[in-house]
Amino acid sequence: MPESSLIIIPMPAPARPAPPGGFRAAPLPTRRILPGFGLTLGCTMLYLSVIVLIPLLAVFVTAAHLTWTEFFNVVWSDESIAAFQLSFGASAAAAVVNTVFGLLLAWVLVRYSFPGKKLCDAIVDLPFALPTAVAGIALTALYNDQGWIGKLLAPLGITVAYTPLGVFVALTFVGMPFVVRTLQPLIEELEPELEEAAATLGATRWQTFQRVLFPAILPALLTGFALSFARALGEYGSIVFISGNLPYKTQIVPQLIYAKLDNHNIPEAAALAVAMLIVSFLLLLAVNLLQRWTRARTGVGVAQL
Amino acid sequence: MKLLRWSVAILAVAAVIGGTARVGAADSPAPKKVQLVNVSYDPTKELYAALNPLFIKDWKAKTGQDLTISQSHDGSGKQSRKVIDGAPADVVTLALASDIDAIADTKLLSPDWQKKLPNNSTPYTSTIVFLVRQGNPKGIKDWDDLVKPGIKIITPNPKTSGGARWNYLAAWAFAKQKYGSDALAKDFVRKIYAAVPVLDTGARSSTLTFAKNNQGDVLLAWENDAHLALAEFGADKFEIIAPSLSILAEPPVAVVDKNVDKNGTREVALAYLNFLYTDEAQDIIGKNFFRPIGEKARAKYASQFPNIKLVTIADFGGWAKAQKEHFESGGTFDQITAKK
Numbered sequence: 174m175p176e177s178s179l180i181i182i183p184m185p186a187p188a189r190p191a192p193p194g195g196f197r198a199a200p201l202p203t204r205r206i207l208p209g210f211g212l213t214l215g216c217t218m219l220y221l222s223v224i225v226l227i228p229l230l231a232v233f234v235t236a237a238h239l240t241w242t243e244f245f246n247v248v249w250s251d252e253s254i255a256a257f258q259l260s261f262g263a264s265a266a267a268a269v270v271n272t273v274f275g276l277l278l279a280w281v282l283v284r285y286s287f288p289g290k291k292l293c294d295a296i297v298d299l300p301f302a303l304p305t306a307v308a309g310i311a312l313t314a315l316y317n318d319q320g321w322i323g324k325l326l327a328p329l330g331i332t333v334a335y336t337p338l339g340v341f342v343a344l345t346f347v348g349m350p351f352v353v354r355t356l357q358p359l360i361e362e363l364e365p366e367l368e369e370a371a372a373t374l375g376a377t378r379w380q381t382f383q384r385v386l387f388p389a390i391l392p393a394l395l396t397g398f399a400l401s402f403a404r405a406l407g408e409y410g411s412i413v414f415i416s417g418n419l420p421y422k423t424q425i426v427p428q429l430i431y432a433k434l435d436n437h438n439i440p441e442a443a444a445l446a447v448a449m450l451i452v453s454f455l456l457l458l459a460v461n462l463l464q465r466w467t468r469a470r471t472g473v474g475v476a477q478l
Numbered sequence: 479m480k481l482l483r484w485s486v487a488i489l490a491v492a493a494v495i496g497g498t499a500r501v502g503a504a505d506s507p508a509p510k511k512v513q514l515v516n517v518s519y520d521p522t523k524e525l526y527a528a529l530n531p532l533f534i535k536d537w538k539a540k541t542g543q544d545l546t547i548s549q550s551h552d553g554s555g556k557q558s559r560k561v562i563d564g565a566p567a568d569v570v571t572l573a574l575a576s577d578i579d580a581i582a583d584t585k586l587l588s589p590d591w592q593k594k595l596p597n598n599s600t601p602y603t604s605t606i607v608f609l610v611r612q613g614n615p616k617g618i619k620d621w622d623d624l625v626k627p628g629i630k631i632i633t634p635n636p637k638t639s640g641g642a643r644w645n646y647l648a649a650w651a652f653a654k655q656k657y658g659s660d661a662l663a664k665d666f667v668r669k670i671y672a673a674v675p676v677l678d679t680g681a682r683s684s685t686l687t688f689a690k691n692n693q694g695d696v697l698l699a700w701e702n703d704a705h706l707a708l709a710e711f712g713a714d715k716f717e718i719i720a721p722s723l724s725i726l727a728e729p730p731v732a733v734v735d736k737n738v739d740k741n742g743t744r745e746v747a748l749a750y751l752n753f754l755y756t757d758e759a760q761d762i763i764g765k766n767f768f769r770p771i772g773e774k775a776r777a778k779y780a781s782q783f784p785n786i787k788l789v790t791i792a793d794f795g796g797w798a799k800a801q802k803e804h805f806e807s808g809g810t811f812d813q814i815t816a817k818k
Contacts, residue, residue: 335676435555437559
């Protein structure tokens, strides 16, 4: 065997003169690219505050103009609940579909070589580049009962445009690149030797996938899911054309917020925004924790042997 | 060092651009270049595209100033909110008085704005008609026919579209007149909205949904939008049906006092709005399928506009009352769309 056993010899740190006054417990200062912790923390907090925290705080402050009863009435009204159900339901469904097919797509793009591969890779980025309104109009034209695909589905009794199914389709479209792009680097890093080792130990292909590969990519898969879910939740431009916007049936929360804003009912709109923010934050936090747990369980990189 | 040099360069360029972008400054007397911003609602794009060049020519001849008019079009409610939030509108030409009232509430213009110009500050009116497919296959002649089983109606969302609110009130007015009470009118309007498959956010979107995406059997539209649809999508594809009763839609105009004083454009803004009442402008208004108020234009375009019996917003107690009763949270629109 060409591979000889590796003997790891710990190398001592570069020689430094012993500091006067004895041995230091703290690490010696080294040259860093970014200046000190204080300054970088300051910059980070400033950036985060201006871009994220202060605008969100403004939403909370505006919503605070309502009393608790009014807030509850707005957020818990039948119309709002129906909108929340559609927003979260369709986003979750779209994220799940994107996760499954994103994994497939990423795997194919990394592991296989075929003519037009570079083109396929570039097409994956299209939903990022396309303005969402354009995507919405295109999907509506395609899926309404006069459109190319809609015409074929209509005899089967499937209506896509102006139904929750249309919302789901649009959300799948906009969330697609996230899972693919998150998984691609990770799959590239997976060493083929792992699979070969598993095969030599007698694992079937499914067992190799289930026991060796899947746990390794699970954290990234969850990240991709979270990103796709978050993007879908915030989506407005593509949905507003394809959804039909019927209250209680095909209205998403951003559309409801817009309706309230256009009626100069800003505190109620802010109340809905706050509710959406809190629920989304909790869901994303849950996904994040799940991801950390899986990473801790399955080990940090697969390259450790 | 390099970073510093780049930062200074970028700041210098920004300063130069910022400096030259200021036009119509209030401090210099009678500047050569003046800009007017007209914030309007959805269906008036073609109208102002035709009117503005005439006014610009007139103004140049009168004062020698080079005027540019910047138009903005979107749903009336959205535009009103934009102006409240600080959009630099010199004049607003919106779909209904309550949208301008909302701006007046924030002291951007005076509360008696509607009396400042003739005819309640309304230089042109319109009404609500039906647009159906060629040959009127579903036989729609009046509001009653809309609630026949199997008919699909396209109309925008009254919460976001000014035109949709006129549609809603026109339907209500018809039902109240025919069936006698508000309760029965509410039932009728409920049936209408139950037959709507797509509730677009604006009048134009609804027109596109009906005319381009071929959804629905009938479109409840501004009269001028219906004519425009015929012109754009083919007069052989659609027909305009005038119902027996409709509402006089009065889209008012106003000068945004605070903004024109800040920009120094009060004179040109006022002249612009007064221009809309001149014979020249009224002719263009009639040509673009809005109902003019000037005598000459009315006579000239009389054949274009069917004689429909029209109610007005006064029959609903004014916009403030109608808005509160029908379109605010918990109003009749919310009640009729509520899940049983």
